[in-house]
Amino acid sequence: GGGAVDPKNLKVKLVLLGDSGVGKSCIVLRFVRGQFDPTSKVTIGASFLSQTIALQDSTTVKFEIWDTAGQERYAALAPLYYRGAAVAVVVYDITSPESFAKAQYWVKELQKHGSPDIVMALVGNKADLDEKREVTTQDGIDCAEKNGMFFIETSAKTADNINQLFEEIAKRLPRPSA
Numbered sequence: 001g002g003g004a005v006d007p008k009n010l011k012v013k014l015v016l017l018g019d020s021g022v023g024k025s026c027i028v029l030r031f032v033r034g035q036f037d038p039t040s041k042v043t044i045g046a047s048f049l050s051q052t053i054a055l056q057d058s059t060t061v062k063f064e065i066w067d068t069a070g071q072e073r074y075a076a077l078a079p080l081y082y083r084g085a086a087v088a089v090v091v092y093d094i095t096s097p098e099s100f101a102k103a104q105y106w107v108k109e110l111q112k113h114g115s116p117d118i119v120m121a122l123v124g125n126k127a128d129l130d131e132k133r134e135v136t137t138q139d140g141i142d143c144a145e146k147n148g149m150f151f152i153e154t155s156a157k158t159a160d161n162i163n164q165l166f167e168e169i170a171k172r173l174p175r176p177s178a
């Protein structure tokens with residue numbers, strides 16, 4: 001392959017997929033800026049945000065996070081969006097069975113068209129809304145197991161499990177050899 005890959009300082013493209021309104025942008029802003037703004041209509045647009053984390057073995061992982069808004073509506077453009085992605089985070093809202101069905105659609109799409117060694121995470125967001133829950137934790141676990149994905153429930157609102165999500169992804173990345 002071209003270019004030098006430093007196995008101690010990884011740089012990875014991460015895309016978020018899922019229905020509009022499940023909290024993708026809020027997850028990104030919570031992770032990158034430590035903020036949650038319930039009123040903002042976040043559209044990061046064509047650019048991306050990045051955030052670097054350090055693992056215990058002193059490896060660093062720089063996530064280049066793609067969170068374009070259009071992919072929800074223009075499914076045909078999605079392959080352009082997740083092309084070359086090392087990580088796909090598929091998000092649903094635990095209060096929305098429709099969003100869970102859509103998440104399963106995205107998982108199938110990624111299996112068909114994504115990079116063969118892509119790391120996939122299934123994320124049930126809005127875990128703070130447990131009283132309105134309509135997708136059980138077990139449903140999420142089963143779906144993830146069936147598809148060889150990492151599973152976690154998060155809340156961008158309370159920050160619950162947001163850092164853990166990205167740390168677990170980082171641990172699962174294939175390591176280039178030195």
Ligand code: GDP
Pocket residue numbers: 018019020021022023024025026027037038039041042125126127128129154155156157158
């Ligand atoms: P996106 O379309 O998937 O990017 O969703 P957004 O990040 O724009 O969030 C959609 C709506 O859900 C906003 O009104 C957010 O305030 C709300 N939201 C996002 N994450 C959470 C969460 O973890 N808990 C709750 N209660 N609301 C959330």
Ligand code: MG
Pocket residue numbers: 024025026042043067068069
């Ligand atoms: Mg968004």
